[in-house]
Amino acid sequence: MTSSPARWTTEELAEDATVSASLFRTERLSVSGAWESHYQNARNKFELLFQKLNNLNPDGITDANLADAYGSGLGETLRYLAGPPISDDDLQVIADVDSIAPGVLKKKPEDVRKLFEVIERVIDIHRFPWLNAGTAPTDQERDAALLASSVLLAAQRIATERRVVGKDGQETQVKDYLRSQGFTEVTAATITTIVKGPQPMQFCAECLLGERKADVVVRLHDSRLMAIECKVSNSATNSVKRLNNDAAVKAEYWLKMFGTLQVVPAAMLSGVFKVMNLEQAQQRGLALFWAHDLDKLGAFIGSTK
Structure with missing residues (x-):
């Protein structure tokens, strides 16, 4: 039986959202x-x-x-x-x-x-x-x-720098973490079937998964693909666009395209997010992880062995 990502409670989402917002404020004040x-x-x-x-x-x-x-x-x-x-x-x-x-x-x-x-x-x-x-x-x-x-x-x-560096920095953080877990980055290529793309202990970045681009795609230990969208939000209002109107829409597309047993859509979050939007995205099939707690991503990947 395949392992599923954790579905966080409202209280857990609120706690992580508070930590993430606090880190965002600290970063903005050190400019x-x-x-x-x-x-x-x-x-x-x-x-x-x-x-x-x-x-x-x-x-x-x-x-x-x-x-x-x-x-x-x-x-x-x-x-x-x-x-x-x-x-x-x-x-x-x-x-x-x-x-x-x-x-x-x-x-x-x-x-x-x-x-x-x-x-x-x-x-x-x-x-x-x-x-x-x-x-x-x-x-x-x-x-x-x-x-x-x-x-x-x-x-x-x-x-402009905040927009570019925020997302790129988060993507780099995810890739560095995957390397620390023994994964190797490979050249990105369009993935049209579940057997294509990165192989065991590999990941790629900025590639088309079907017809939608994913920021990072990881081959899990059980052969599924995990598509991670890196999302940085500077306000609760902006989180709707970043999470619900983008990442969650992609999640629904990937699940329909490849099947719920073949792909794990996920979002890596940092910045300011509204708890209600987090709950809505999770209900639409998006696994949620936070840049300030990457070990939870590692725990899920490890559970797929």
Whole structure:
């Protein structure tokens, strides 16, 4: 008889959710070093941009210094002159250019001007009021614009880093734990039948299990596949999207596709989750584990021998 993952009680789920939320708060409050680094990096970029474009003096912005700015890797900084900042994709489509890569733009100065004309139309007049007046900025206006722009870019960079590093870090944590249990990572490949994919004492990452991607797939000792979704949530509201509208939906698909005796859908959780959402996901066939207590994952894997 195959072993089934534990179904946690409401009290057990609430206890783990409390621990996870507490760890999340601690991590968020220890961000000062990262913030300083992102702010200083953004500040350096905007100071360099102002230097190359003559403090954004309307009479001092030429095709030559725009090309120089793009060639110096300041394309993102230029996009952040807009209010709100404009994305790479939007800028390329609106300007109707083939590419915004610096190497391509170097050969097409006319495209550089088209890009900046788009940015000029949506320039943030609150940060750069002198552009409307058609004058050079005062020292006070320049300093205020540098500060506001640097904070805006730094905030976006740290938000992006949190999203990427959070999930990637959790996935790395899971893979490192599996290695500590004697498992070996193998190259990911699409798994269309239960006999494909990792073999005994193996796992793979970022692979298609049927038509849905799984973050980590482990071959259990009893030959079943365990599909683990790594989910990091920064709020109880966000947990619905991460857990119920994504991981639980995949769980139902995998169970229907491969059968309840062949696959074990699971989620590895960290951050903030609402207990009601955890209970709902568990009822839909998703096994729940926590990044702060990986030994429970190890205990289940061991029980499949």
